Amino acid sequence: MERPLTQHIRPGETLTITDYQKHGGYEGLKAALKMSPKEVQDTVKRAHLRGRGGAGFPTGLKWSFVPIGDDAPRPRYLIANGDEMEPGTFKDRLLVEGNPHQLIEGMIISAYAIQAEIGYVFLRWAYKKGEKIIQKALAEAYEAGLLGKNILGSGFDFDLYLHTSAGRYICGEETALLNSLEGKRANPRAKPPFPQTSGLFGKPTIVNNIETLCNVPHILRNGADWYKKISLSEDGGTKIFGVSGKVKKPGLWELPLGVTLKEVLEEYAGGMQDGLKFRGLLPGGASTDFLTEEHLDIKLDYAGVEKAGSRLGTGTMIVLDDKTCVVGMVLNLEHFFAQESCGWCTPCREGLPWSEKILARIENGQGKMQDLEILEGLTKTLGPGNTFCALAPGAMEPLQSALKYFREDFERHIKEQRCPRRS
């Protein structure tokens, strides 16, 4: 089984530029620089690489919307989204801390493909270690002539900077990210216009997830066909899956897209801890719908998870066991989302705190049956398309599916006026 992204990463260690080059690092870049930008885009398109930031948008297609003709606006920007504040998600951290040059190479190639001259790595505030690692790697890359003017004698110029976020979940939403990079409030923007045409400082911009970008060097080095082949699915390549919760071996594994949920849970995460039963999981971070027992056989790719009524999201799962209160779990999540609402649009700003207050009341044994109706109503009002950005609909996914799959838990809380799992 191929693990291009992580095979050289060792826990607690960071690959230096020489280590990386020893393993074929920057070969992809060399290959790319021999192609035209359009050919690089086409290669990535043919590889069926889809964005790993959560929405799964085809990466090559996204790039193709950037105007790159002679009269196109300049400068163009490429941004690596490393905000990674989604609860339960820590895959980009591994990539940054373990192999920063893989990201840098991916960014140079991607920048070349869209003819961007300036790039930013937008990193989560709390990733202090990653911050230092990237800074060092950037210096190494500049030193080696891989960044700056006339990269590897190709005539292509690209400058790359690190920006650490001030620590808000919404900064991971790509348009809010752009606003915050500009020094404005981190409110999302209305699309259209898309960042591809009016992004950072109103110039054409691509925002890609860190994991997405880390795939790019391997595609360029080994070809689109190879990339498609290492997957078990229509979607190309491997994905870093993660499991947290009360399993035996929580962690991250790079696996082909299309592995089954059961395999990840049982073979890699080692199944539930002794004495605990599996009740369900959020497959792609906190903002995805619960899956349960009945879904264990699904294939983990974008279409597979969607068919089961959830989203692959970031591919990092949070497992719910039978001794943990689902109301408490959802309350915890809604508390997070309510805190992180940017405050721009009504449904999210007002609806999330309301849902949090109701959940707290239910959890504390003061709930009313009518509360469930209100919660259900909120999941609809805050649904996709109704809010300004995807934060609130994402926040409603665990709630709506919890109400669907674990309704008795809620009802027992209300009937017994206490949390049945607390003594």
Next chain:
Amino acid sequence: MVKITIDGNVYEVDPKDNLLQTILSLGLDLPYFCWHPALGSVGSCRQCAVKKYSGEDDQKGRIVMACMEPVVDGMRISVNDPEVKDFRANIIELLMTNHPHDCPVCDEGGECHLQDVTLMSGHNYRQFDFNKRTHNNQYLGPFINHEMNRCIQCYRCVRFYREYAGGRDFNVFSSRNRVFFGRYEDGVLENEFSGNLAEVCPTGVFTDKTYKQHFTRKWDLTTAPSICHNCSLGCNIIAGERYGTIRRIASRYNGKVNGYFICDRGRFGYEYVNSDQRIREPLRRGQASGRLEPVDRETVFNYFKKIFDKKPRLLGIGSPKASLESNHALQMLVGKENFFAGVSAVEHQLTLKAIQILKEGPAEVPSLRETEKADTVLILGEDVTNTAPMLALSLRQASRQKPMELPIKMNVPTWHEMAVLELMQDERSPFFVLTPTETKLDDIATAVYRNAPDNIARLAHAVAHYIDSAAPEVENLSEEETELVKQIAENLLSSKQPLIVSGTSCLNESLLEAAANITRALKKRQKSPWIFLTVPEANSVGLALLDEKDLNQAIEKALSDSYDALIILENDLYRRIEEDKANKLFDAFEHVIVLHYLHNSTTDKANLVVPVGPFSESDGTLVNNEGRAQRFYQVFYPGDSVKESWRWLGQIITGHGLNGRSELSKLDDFIEALVRDFPELKAVKDLAPNADFRIAGQKIPRQSHRYSGRTSMNANVNVSEPKPPEDEDSPMSFTMEGYQGMPPSPFISRFWYPGWNSVQAVNKFQIEVGGALRGGDPGLRVFEPQTDSDAPYYTRIPEAFKPQKDQWFAIPVFHIFGSDELSIYTPGVAELAPKPYLLLNQKDAESFSGEKVNVLLDGKQIELTVKTSSSFPSGMVGIPFGLPEMKIFKFPNWVKISG
């Protein structure tokens, strides 16, 4: 035009606007909060949701925000679909989770967009039963009250204040459901348009503090359409009264003039009307006491009778703050040759010059609102924020005109506020500010040039010469200046709609001539330039059209000829001319008769004071700086003593058989007489239907149909309800009776429509949202520029300014709060007015040791605190104009300083 289907009905519409605006323009109702026609769409409140269907077969549709949807051909939407109606009700429910529901104690109650939208959305039962979030309120100065708990987070205030009006000291803070709109700390709002927050905010967060001090509900106000008298732009206002006091001024939409907004001087500078300095009865100087003593109306007429018995010669002095009708009535009384404009020679000459330039063309003269569409702006001499405030707001919009080309090119709709701003970044239209002092538009200027007025005129003449070498040449410009000349000229030449702004405040005729020359040169180069000139007062242009003779000439005449009486109309001559000159004039008369509404230094000299109504108690016509005649109407009936100046004068004329020609009792008679004597003012007659106009036999009520307390308001004085006063001057009544539908645009005294109690009802009064009022925006030009004229260039180039060794060149510095005679009566305006000072260049100031210096002005010594500026031209001093603590000096002038 495209066809769209809304709930099964097909409409043909122009796709230029977003769907919400289109729906409202069609006369349909759709609730909204964050969208504002002047600000654009941001899609934050989610209130304007509609269903959009993707094709013929789409039954389900999806919810979209109408304000963010472009209108496209074949579009099919539903406003009334049950799911989307529910959604809109849910949004209200969510907003209400933190709203305090304190309508009974909220100043917005009864004219609250949140109340209206709540009702419109159908939401009424609230399920939220937790505590609400609360905020601390801030002290924001004397004008605006802050009650943050009522906020529904539509972000309109911050968008208006920062992006539209350019303010920096107000923002949105914090995040999630704690977002806070205010200043970073308590303090006076710095922006000159802050009062608009009260109208822009759809709730009771920002309300008018002056209104609060004598609050009454909107429906209990008696209101009339009026015109702001506080500068020359003539913004349209609605004035509201109860119990004989003016309670507030609100903006009255005029698609040509002020649009949706007015400035803070206009909104808050009304309190002189309620001042204890008001003159409410005739006064005669007692022979024994030497003081003014109340007398009855008959005494006034008898006083005149005694004078008239002698076949007197009367000298009349008019006023640039009084109406055409009043000035003309005085002119009729004293005879044209004995009537003088009540303004200094220099001011009057400049106003006449401005009129001449406007009339001669060939530049077009835009309306105030049209200036927003200029894509290159050159300001010569005028600190517009302080002399014609709303022009500053319009020019700020013009600074976005050129950069708007990029979004248009990229197919980003111009109403897509955030996307447009994103694309524009810091790009601004070419914008040049050439003034002696710093201005509040410097922040958007491509280049500023600080110099003496003569030097600005020289540079401007050089611009004209650069554009057309036939225009006179200017010698001895520095290299930098030559470079700037080139930059300005090239930008004007490459612009689609260049605008040259100047005015009279620098008291420099060359500036006006240079402005004219630039437009003439541009015309020679096949451009169609605009020119916009500001003048000192609300009716400066009207007065100048009535008479070319000024106050200085009046004094000469009074001293050389023998006159029996001096009649002064609504004017304090001590604010127009140096004290000793005014004294000389008064000394020449045995009889001084003053028609005024306030006690002042001039009434102190009067033998007879006739109580007249200020704008709130008078009808009349003003001509603004662009030559637009506009009518204002009496708001309330002040009792039997206070009358319009024209009415008093008319009665005196008629009483002495002086009119000979016609009846002079109602406003229409005076308009008739005016137009007969001044045929060029015939538009004045067409401004509005005359007093006989009726709709379905009815008058148009000044009071709303909900006006309360009518039978009991004065019951503590007299239980029998008095007969309401008649208005013989207009087709409006002083009562709630009359035609309840939409009146013709000149008679709109409130924006109200069934279901729309807030000012947002203005949508219903417009032909299309943001456009002209139904029936056309009121107001008519009395002159138009001759655009095909071949007016010659002005050829006099002033000498370059030379600083002198032992004297300083003094110019007036204007302040929005402080320089105007009447608005300063508002305590808040007085609070914000500067203390007297002397402005000096920083380097120049170093030659004086103390903080205070002695200035020798017009032979008088005054002590002033020094204020410095690094850019103020060396060799000059700036003296704040018109502060109540300071006398009026002759400007421009050379002065001596010591200290």
